[in-house]
Amino acid sequence: MILPDQSLLKPFIVQRRDQLAKAKARRSLGQIQGKVGDMPMTRGFHGALAAAFKAGGAPAVIAELKGGSPFDPSFRTMVPYKPLAEDFEAVGAAALSVAVERQAFRGSYSDLATVRGAVGIPLLAQDIIFDLYQIIEARLSGADAVMLSAALLGPQLAEFRERAASVAMDPLVQVHTPEEVEAALAAGADFICVTNRDIHTFELKPGTCEALIPLIPPEKVLVVAEGGLGTAADRDRLGAVGAKALLIGTALMKDEDPAGVLEQVLGIETEVAD
Secondary structure, three states: OOOOOOOOOHHHHHHHHHHHHHHHHHOOHHHHHOOHHHOOOOOOHHHHHHHHHHHHOOOEEEEEEOOEOOOOOOOEOOOOHHHHHHHHHHHOOOEEEEEOOHHHHOOOHHHHHHHHOOOOOOEEEEOOOOOHHHHHHHHHOOOOEEEEEHHHHHHHHHHHHHHHHHOOOEEEEEEOOHHHHHHHHHOOOOEEEEEOEOOOOOOEOOOHHHHHHHHOOOOOOEEEEEOOOOOHHHHHHHHHOOOOEEEEOHHHHOOOOHHHHHHHHHOOOOOOOO
């Protein structure tokens, strides 16, 4: 794990490490790995996005459910996970991302399990992953994909990708710089999320997606864009440079009508009764 001394992520890592120590004390990695074989087959996350893009000719949308964000301390909300997930699916989200990290994103694996029981579309477990144990945790909770940060994992990225694939989950590799794009491609990534957000400084740098997406070979990699996105214009602009999906979270969750925002992003006309 690569963590600069000044990384704002550090306190969240410390908290997450403590949570993992307690989880491992209850159930070892060997114990939880043995349960993977009893789980239903995953619903292809990568495949669902590719199919939605092919069908619509525009980037698919991954709608994220979370109760908070380390990037926006003012954002704290109670999330009605089941009805909101159902709404997002009904509106047209191709997949969902569910926060499972407690301190930064105010989520949990029980929230993911709730969503899993409510919808038929694939789910991504949104966590700060730095331990292989977390990949198995995500699989046992019903996740179909995990987000792996190239900035955080460094040379361990290929190992974590392979571990996720070995339990039938799609590893989505998050990048923020040209060097991280190179590292992701070198690690064999065929599913990359370009983010406008620096995970260590929390700084949002608009335009990062537009700068980095053209560096990624579209015939080999399905590219997701994220970071400060939430409009139909974002979808059009990023689709034009090669994104096949957008991950949208805060713009949905901070609005009083999250499903309405998703409709606007997807260009869905809402009929108003006379």
